[in-house]
Amino acid sequence: MDQRKMHGVWGNRWTFILAATGSAVGLGNIWKFPYITGENGGGAFVLVYLVCIALVGIPVMMAEVLIGRRGRMSPINSMRYVTREAGLHGAWTAIGWMGVVAGLMIMAFYSVVAGWALNYVLLAATGQLSSLSGAAAGELFGGFLGDTNRLLVFHSLFSLLTFAVVAAGVTRGLGMVARILMPFLFAVLLVLLVYGVVEGNFSAAFGFLFDFKFDKLSMSGVLVALGHAFFTLSLGMGAIMAYGAYMPEHANVSRTIITVGVLDTAVALIAGLAIFPVVFANPGMEPGSGPGLMFVSLPVAFGSMPAGEIFATLFFLLVAVAAWSSAVSLIEPGAAWLVETGKLKRAPATFLLTLVAWCGGVGCVLSNNWLGDNPDGLHIFESLDFLTSQIMLPLGGLFIAIFVGWLMRRAIVVSEMDAEEHPLFDIWLFIVRFVSPALIAVVMIASLYDKLVS
Numbered sequence: 001m002d003q004r005k006m007h008g009v010w011g012n013r014w015t016f017i018l019a020a021t022g023s024a025v026g027l028g029n030i031w032k033f034p035y036i037t038g039e040n041g042g043g044a045f046v047l048v049y050l051v052c053i054a055l056v057g058i059p060v061m062m063a064e065v066l067i068g069r070r071g072r073m074s075p076i077n078s079m080r081y082v083t084r085e086a087g088l089h090g091a092w093t094a095i096g097w098m099g100v101v102a103g104l105m106i107m108a109f110y111s112v113v114a115g116w117a118l119n120y121v122l123l124a125a126t127g128q129l130s131s132l133s134g135a136a137a138g139e140l141f142g143g144f145l146g147d148t149n150r151l152l153v154f155h156s157l158f159s160l161l162t163f164a165v166v167a168a169g170v171t172r173g174l175g176m177v178a179r180i181l182m183p184f185l186f187a188v189l190l191v192l193l194v195y196g197v198v199e200g201n202f203s204a205a206f207g208f209l210f211d212f213k214f215d216k217l218s219m220s221g222v223l224v225a226l227g228h229a230f231f232t233l234s235l236g237m238g239a240i241m242a243y244g245a246y247m248p249e250h251a252n253v254s255r256t257i258i259t260v261g262v263l264d265t266a267v268a269l270i271a272g273l274a275i276f277p278v279v280f281a282n283p284g285m286e287p288g289s290g291p292g293l294m295f296v297s298l299p300v301a302f303g304s305m306p307a308g309e310i311f312a313t314l315f316f317l318l319v320a321v322a323a324w325s326s327a328v329s330l331i332e333p334g335a336a337w338l339v340e341t342g343k344l345k346r347a348p349a350t351f352l353l354t355l356v357a358w359c360g361g362v363g364c365v366l367s368n369n370w371l372g373d374n375p376d377g378l379h380i381f382e383s384l385d386f387l388t389s390q391i392m393l394p395l396g397g398l399f400i401a402i403f404v405g406w407l408m409r410r411a412i413v414v415s416e417m418d419a420e421e422h423p424l425f426d427i428w429l430f431i432v433r434f435v436s437p438a439l440i441a442v443v444m445i446a447s448l449y450d451k452l453v454s
């Protein structure tokens with residue numbers, strides 16, 4: 001039987017949008033975007049990030065989906081299929097392999113941070129986040145990072161939850177999560193935003209995010225922004241390719257992907273506009289304080305809000321759910337491939353991959369306290385984040401853009417985009433051929449040069 005026919009298909013275009021949005025919207029938007037914006041000086045970083053989303057992220061996302069749609073298999077086998085079809089050397093399949101590895105590397109630290117969110121659900125629900133001062137919130141978070149056992153329990157719990165959905169098969173497991181809980185998350189973020197406007201220092205926050213002060217942005221900050229455009233849209237490692245493989249025959253790729261990209265960007269900006277007013281209203285808090293930013297600032301906001309405990313519980317729960325629907329797409333490419341080899345069933349295949357990522361997460365947990373206390377110690381968490389976001393994902397994206405822009409037959413590209421010849425199609429193709437690859441290459445080389453010189 002043709003392997004390409006074994007694959008399930010999403011119900012309709014909306015299911016794909018919801019699943020892709022579920023993958024895209026996650027910790028990257030709510031946890032990572034605000035804290036890296038804070039670390040990189042604000043406005044100019046946000047502007048570069050938005051440019052990267054528009055000129056690299058969204059065009060490359062379309063390219064990734066159309067490879068998946070053409071191949072209709074796991075990213076590894078889809079890449080093999082389109083490579084053969086184009087009469088090229090099998091080395092291009094490496095895009096798929098690198099994606100599986102990158103997915104597990106991301107999952108390692110992602111599930112640790114998602115575990116932080118689960119812990120905060122428990123803290124909020126049991127009233128331990130009520131009426132915290134900024135300093136107390138900082139101490140609470142710091143103490144938690146030193147509590148290895150607690151970190152491991154929540155990391156393991158999140159890994160288990162992810163395993164369950166992937167083992168059941170994503171077309172079955174994800175629809176409901178995305179359809180019901182995502183809009184809910186959006187609503188709670190809006191409540192936080194209103195709180196920030198009324199009670200926080202909103203004007204300082206707005207200025208911080210949208211005043212473009214370029215002297216505050218370094219070349220390596222530009223690479224962080226580019227890398228984050230990939231991270232937040234789940235690009236460059238085959239996740240969106242794997243989802244594209246489940247896409248129905250006739251669905252307009254460009255419109256669908258633009259919807260996903262706009263939703264994802266909106267969530268990140270709203271999260272920033274909700275978090276920074278609290279940061280600037282509390283003298284002890286620093287925008288550049290790093291990965292704890294959300295966990296230190298928001299409890300203070302919830303603490304002084306009517307029904308704050310309920311909102312806090314709900315918020316951290318929804319963050320965990322958003323992380324969950326993202327994590328699924330980190331494991332799916334590898335799982336789909338293992339199933340296609342015919343050697344493993346879905347459940348054991350998923351178990352194996354989740355276990356590998358779980359071990360990496362244990363490394364992150366340990367390096368966050370006793371290993372990391374030593375300045376020469378291992379910084380597994382930071383290294384995994386750096387290697388994936390700033391090296392592997394942009395490289396994956398670069399090769400995907402080159403492949404679709406230069407090596408696939410134009411007729412195939414047109415038919416998989418489901419686009420008649422259209423002026424917008426030509427603009428997109430021009431961006432994928434010239435603009436995205438050039439931007440990725442220039443930013444990567446310039447920041448590498450910057451690191452070597454300084």
Ligand code: TRP
Nearest residue numbers: 024026027028231232234239326
């Ligand atoms: N995009 C998700 C987030 O922002 C994370 C994620 C899920 C991801 N799948 C991915 C990142 C694939 C890179 C590649 O939280």
